[in-house]
Amino acid sequence: MKFGGTSVADLDRIRNVAARVKRAVDAGNQVAVVVSAMAGATNQLVAWCQSLSPLHDAREYDTVVSTGEQVTTGLLAIALMDLGVEARSWQGWQIPIRTDDAHGKARILQIDGDELIHRMDKGHVPVVAGFQGMAPNRRITTLGRGGSDTSAVALAAALKAERCDIYTDVDGVYTTDPRIVPQARKLAKIAYEEMLELASVGAKVLQTRSVELAMNERVRVRVLSSFKDAEPNDDEGTLVVDEDEIVEKENVAGIAYSRDESKITVRHVPDRPGIAATIFGVLADQNVNVDMIVQNVSADGSTDMTFTVGKADLPRARQALQHIKSAINYAELLEDPNVAKISVVGVGMRSHAGVANTMFRALADKAINIQVISTSEIKVSVLIAAEYTELAVRALHTAYGLDAA
Amino acid sequence: MKFGGTSVADLDRIRNVAARVKRAVDAGNQVAVVVSAMAGATNQLVAWCQSLSPLHDAREYDTVVSTGEQVTTGLLAIALMDLGVEARSWQGWQIPIRTDDAHGKARILQIDGDELIHRMDKGHVPVVAGFQGMAPNRRITTLGRGGSDTSAVALAAALKAERCDIYTDVDGVYTTDPRIVPQARKLAKIAYEEMLELASVGAKVLQTRSVELAMNERVRVRVLSSFKDAEPNDDEGTLVVDEDEIVEKENVAGIAYSRDESKITVRHVPDRPGIAATIFGVLADQNVNVDMIVQNVSADGSTDMTFTVGKADLPRARQALQHIKSAINYAELLEDPNVAKISVVGVGMRSHAGVANTMFRALADKAINIQVISTSEIKVSVLIAAEYTELAVRALHTAYGLDAA
Numbered sequence: 005m006k007f008g009g010t011s012v013a014d015l016d017r018i019r020n021v022a023a024r025v026k027r028a029v030d031a032g033n034q035v036a037v038v039v040s041a042m043a044g045a046t047n048q049l050v051a052w053c054q055s056l057s058p059l060h061d062a063r064e065y066d067t068v069v070s071t072g073e074q075v076t077t078g079l080l081a082i083a084l085m086d087l088g089v090e091a092r093s094w095q096g097w098q099i100p101i102r103t104d105d106a107h108g109k110a111r112i113l114q115i116d117g118d119e120l121i122h123r124m125d126k127g128h129v130p131v132v133a134g135f136q137g138m139a140p141n142r143r144i145t146t147l148g149r150g151g152s153d154t155s156a157v158a159l160a161a162a163l164k165a166e167r168c169d170i171y172t173d174v175d176g177v178y179t180t181d182p183r184i185v186p187q188a189r190k191l192a193k194i195a196y197e198e199m200l201e202l203a204s205v206g207a208k209v210l211q212t213r214s215v216e217l218a219m220n221e222r223v224r225v226r227v228l229s230s231f232k233d234a235e236p237n238d239d240e241g242t243l244v245v246d247e248d249e250i251v252e253k254e255n256v257a258g259i260a261y262s263r264d265e266s267k268i269t270v271r272h273v274p275d276r277p278g279i280a281a282t283i284f285g286v287l288a289d290q291n292v293n294v295d296m297i298v299q300n301v302s303a304d305g306s307t308d309m310t311f312t313v314g315k316a317d318l319p320r321a322r323q324a325l326q327h328i329k330s331a332i333n334y335a336e337l338l339e340d341p342n343v344a345k346i347s348v349v350g351v352g353m354r355s356h357a358g359v360a361n362t363m364f365r366a367l368a369d370k371a372i373n374i375q376v377i378s379t380s381e382i383k384v385s386v387l388i389a390a391e392y393t394e395l396a397v398r399a400l401h402t403a404y405g406l407d408a409a
Numbered sequence: 410m411k412f413g414g415t416s417v418a419d420l421d422r423i424r425n426v427a428a429r430v431k432r433a434v435d436a437g438n439q440v441a442v443v444v445s446a447m448a449g450a451t452n453q454l455v456a457w458c459q460s461l462s463p464l465h466d467a468r469e470y471d472t473v474v475s476t477g478e479q480v481t482t483g484l485l486a487i488a489l490m491d492l493g494v495e496a497r498s499w500q501g502w503q504i505p506i507r508t509d510d511a512h513g514k515a516r517i518l519q520i521d522g523d524e525l526i527h528r529m530d531k532g533h534v535p536v537v538a539g540f541q542g543m544a545p546n547r548r549i550t551t552l553g554r555g556g557s558d559t560s561a562v563a564l565a566a567a568l569k570a571e572r573c574d575i576y577t578d579v580d581g582v583y584t585t586d587p588r589i590v591p592q593a594r595k596l597a598k599i600a601y602e603e604m605l606e607l608a609s610v611g612a613k614v615l616q617t618r619s620v621e622l623a624m625n626e627r628v629r630v631r632v633l634s635s636f637k638d639a640e641p642n643d644d645e646g647t648l649v650v651d652e653d654e655i656v657e658k659e660n661v662a663g664i665a666y667s668r669d670e671s672k673i674t675v676r677h678v679p680d681r682p683g684i685a686a687t688i689f690g691v692l693a694d695q696n697v698n699v700d701m702i703v704q705n706v707s708a709d710g711s712t713d714m715t716f717t718v719g720k721a722d723l724p725r726a727r728q729a730l731q732h733i734k735s736a737i738n739y740a741e742l743l744e745d746p747n748v749a750k751i752s753v754v755g756v757g758m759r760s761h762a763g764v765a766n767t768m769f770r771a772l773a774d775k776a777i778n779i780q781v782i783s784t785s786e787i788k789v790s791v792l793i794a795a796e797y798t799e800l801a802v803r804a805l806h807t808a809y810g811l812d813a814a
Binding site: 015018019049052053055056057060061063064065066067068070071074075077078079081082083085086092093095097098142143144 | 420423424454457458460461462465466468469470472473476479480482483484486487488490491497498500502503547548549
């Protein structure tokens, strides 16, 4: 059972979490718990580090911010013991949760679950600090924002858990954002691959890396709300599972959107081999993540190269491209931050033609211009003007028959 | 260099501490730093634990409250690096600072200083979390309130430091509380034994255990203020050292007072062997610390037994004594919480007679009645009515010639 920051935001909620864990134990389950920092705590700690030095050392940053989770583990263990449940807190270094030394965005390398399994066999509940681990040199690491989901999935794999329940402030994964489409439906099941596409295109339910890990380790993940008082039954939340477990595959499982990208067009690039490699090479050197790419048909020996980058990366991308202006001799650089990426996602697409066409027709019917298209095996994404985001999402939700009855 | 909670209370003060450490490094010193939690942080964490469960597990309490120091180590390391000083944070478990498993009031067993010495030789500044350590089973321990002083002295001993500078919110040890006696003088030097008596009778400058440790390990401790901007010169603060280092020994180094005791009188105790053992035995069984004891001269085969206990222990003491009323057959139990203990302390007393008499005469001149007297080799303490506390301290300060010119 993993509880995020809003689920442990204050002492009352921590008591609620303890009661929920106790009910799961009383129902005969062996339970390990992973917790985040109390909502707001991490932001405060991050702000202190940044205020002292914008270029603060990542190892010290990890030392400071990892205390948020440590506090929650101790408090929840106290609340559990107060209810008569045998519990104890575990920090990343105590288990240990071994990570690499990429401080601030470390990757879990290995968790030795034997000691915890041994204690759980005796009825104890380990309360494990999410988000943190220990580098090879025994310094504290953190996994990056949202990393507690990854901690939970990795621990579930190490403990060979039947399931990893992620309690959060939403009650499952929806066909799209219910704030935009009131008719959005909660999905009972979703395939790892679909969840991965939805997570990465903007449905902020699970951290992308946690879904990758769940897919690789075949951990069954359930997303559900910590704000419902009743015990979850089997229909509760959304189960993220292997595609094979999903009997009725929809062509499209969900519609996602992201306003976090900016479009860049490099105009009149000479149309010769190696140019794309040069452009995307300098961007990669600057750690700029490029998402959608489209190259126009060449005319008069030159072409336009259009692509999207994260909004935060735009200044670095611009600088890198200006540096190579004379080298590759392009005409000009156009930027447009007012774009949105709309994606339709579904493993059913693999066996059904016409999914992309339905999208294009639905958008055309609303007179929404498509600027860039990119596709993968289970996803079609388009870039449109940001102002049409809601209109497009609603039109697509209806077009794919996702609206609740 | 050890900095307490008020010295690292916010980011500005942490920056000031960093600047002070840098000046010490620039002056050619090898420096290790010990820090407390930011003022208020520990209280918040303690309140959370108590609110969740008044009888919370001490191991989880330690897990929660030790985060306060962890945060400060990371922030100070960041501030130091921002000034170009090579620094890194060290938690108790990383060094490790090995303690016993008496959670909440653990004792330091051993610190391996080799790794830190090695790094300090290369110019690095270790920033060590005070107050915390690691139990044999690798769980986090804390040393009790004020434990960071003990951490600093223990680390100074492990590093074979020339001196342990304790930066605090006062600028040294005074002949008495300057809030009561404006003419109180700062002592340039004080002997370990004197400091120990002053600390334990109410001068809250250093934690008692830290002074014991300094005495045993012969660590030279300097108490000085972190709120003065100028660099401390050699006269700054108060040096706590071996008696032999003090050339001009005063008869009396200082006057201390404590209002934290209550007087108990057991009336008409049968005057026979074993009675005292019975009374103080049951009190010890209840963990009640007895301080001053006086037994009146016996008359009519019975005697009165008077002693003092900490105010917080009074209910437990009363209960224990009521339990044995029939067994030892005393007449009645009298309690008086409105008492104060006044102590004059000085190693010079060993070789000078008349010190106690000066005290008695000075108090008599002010018509202050002495209720109980107790003496040690370097201390005379009297119990008086609490309302005379200030009057008595002032009179004694003058009588022993301690007033500043």
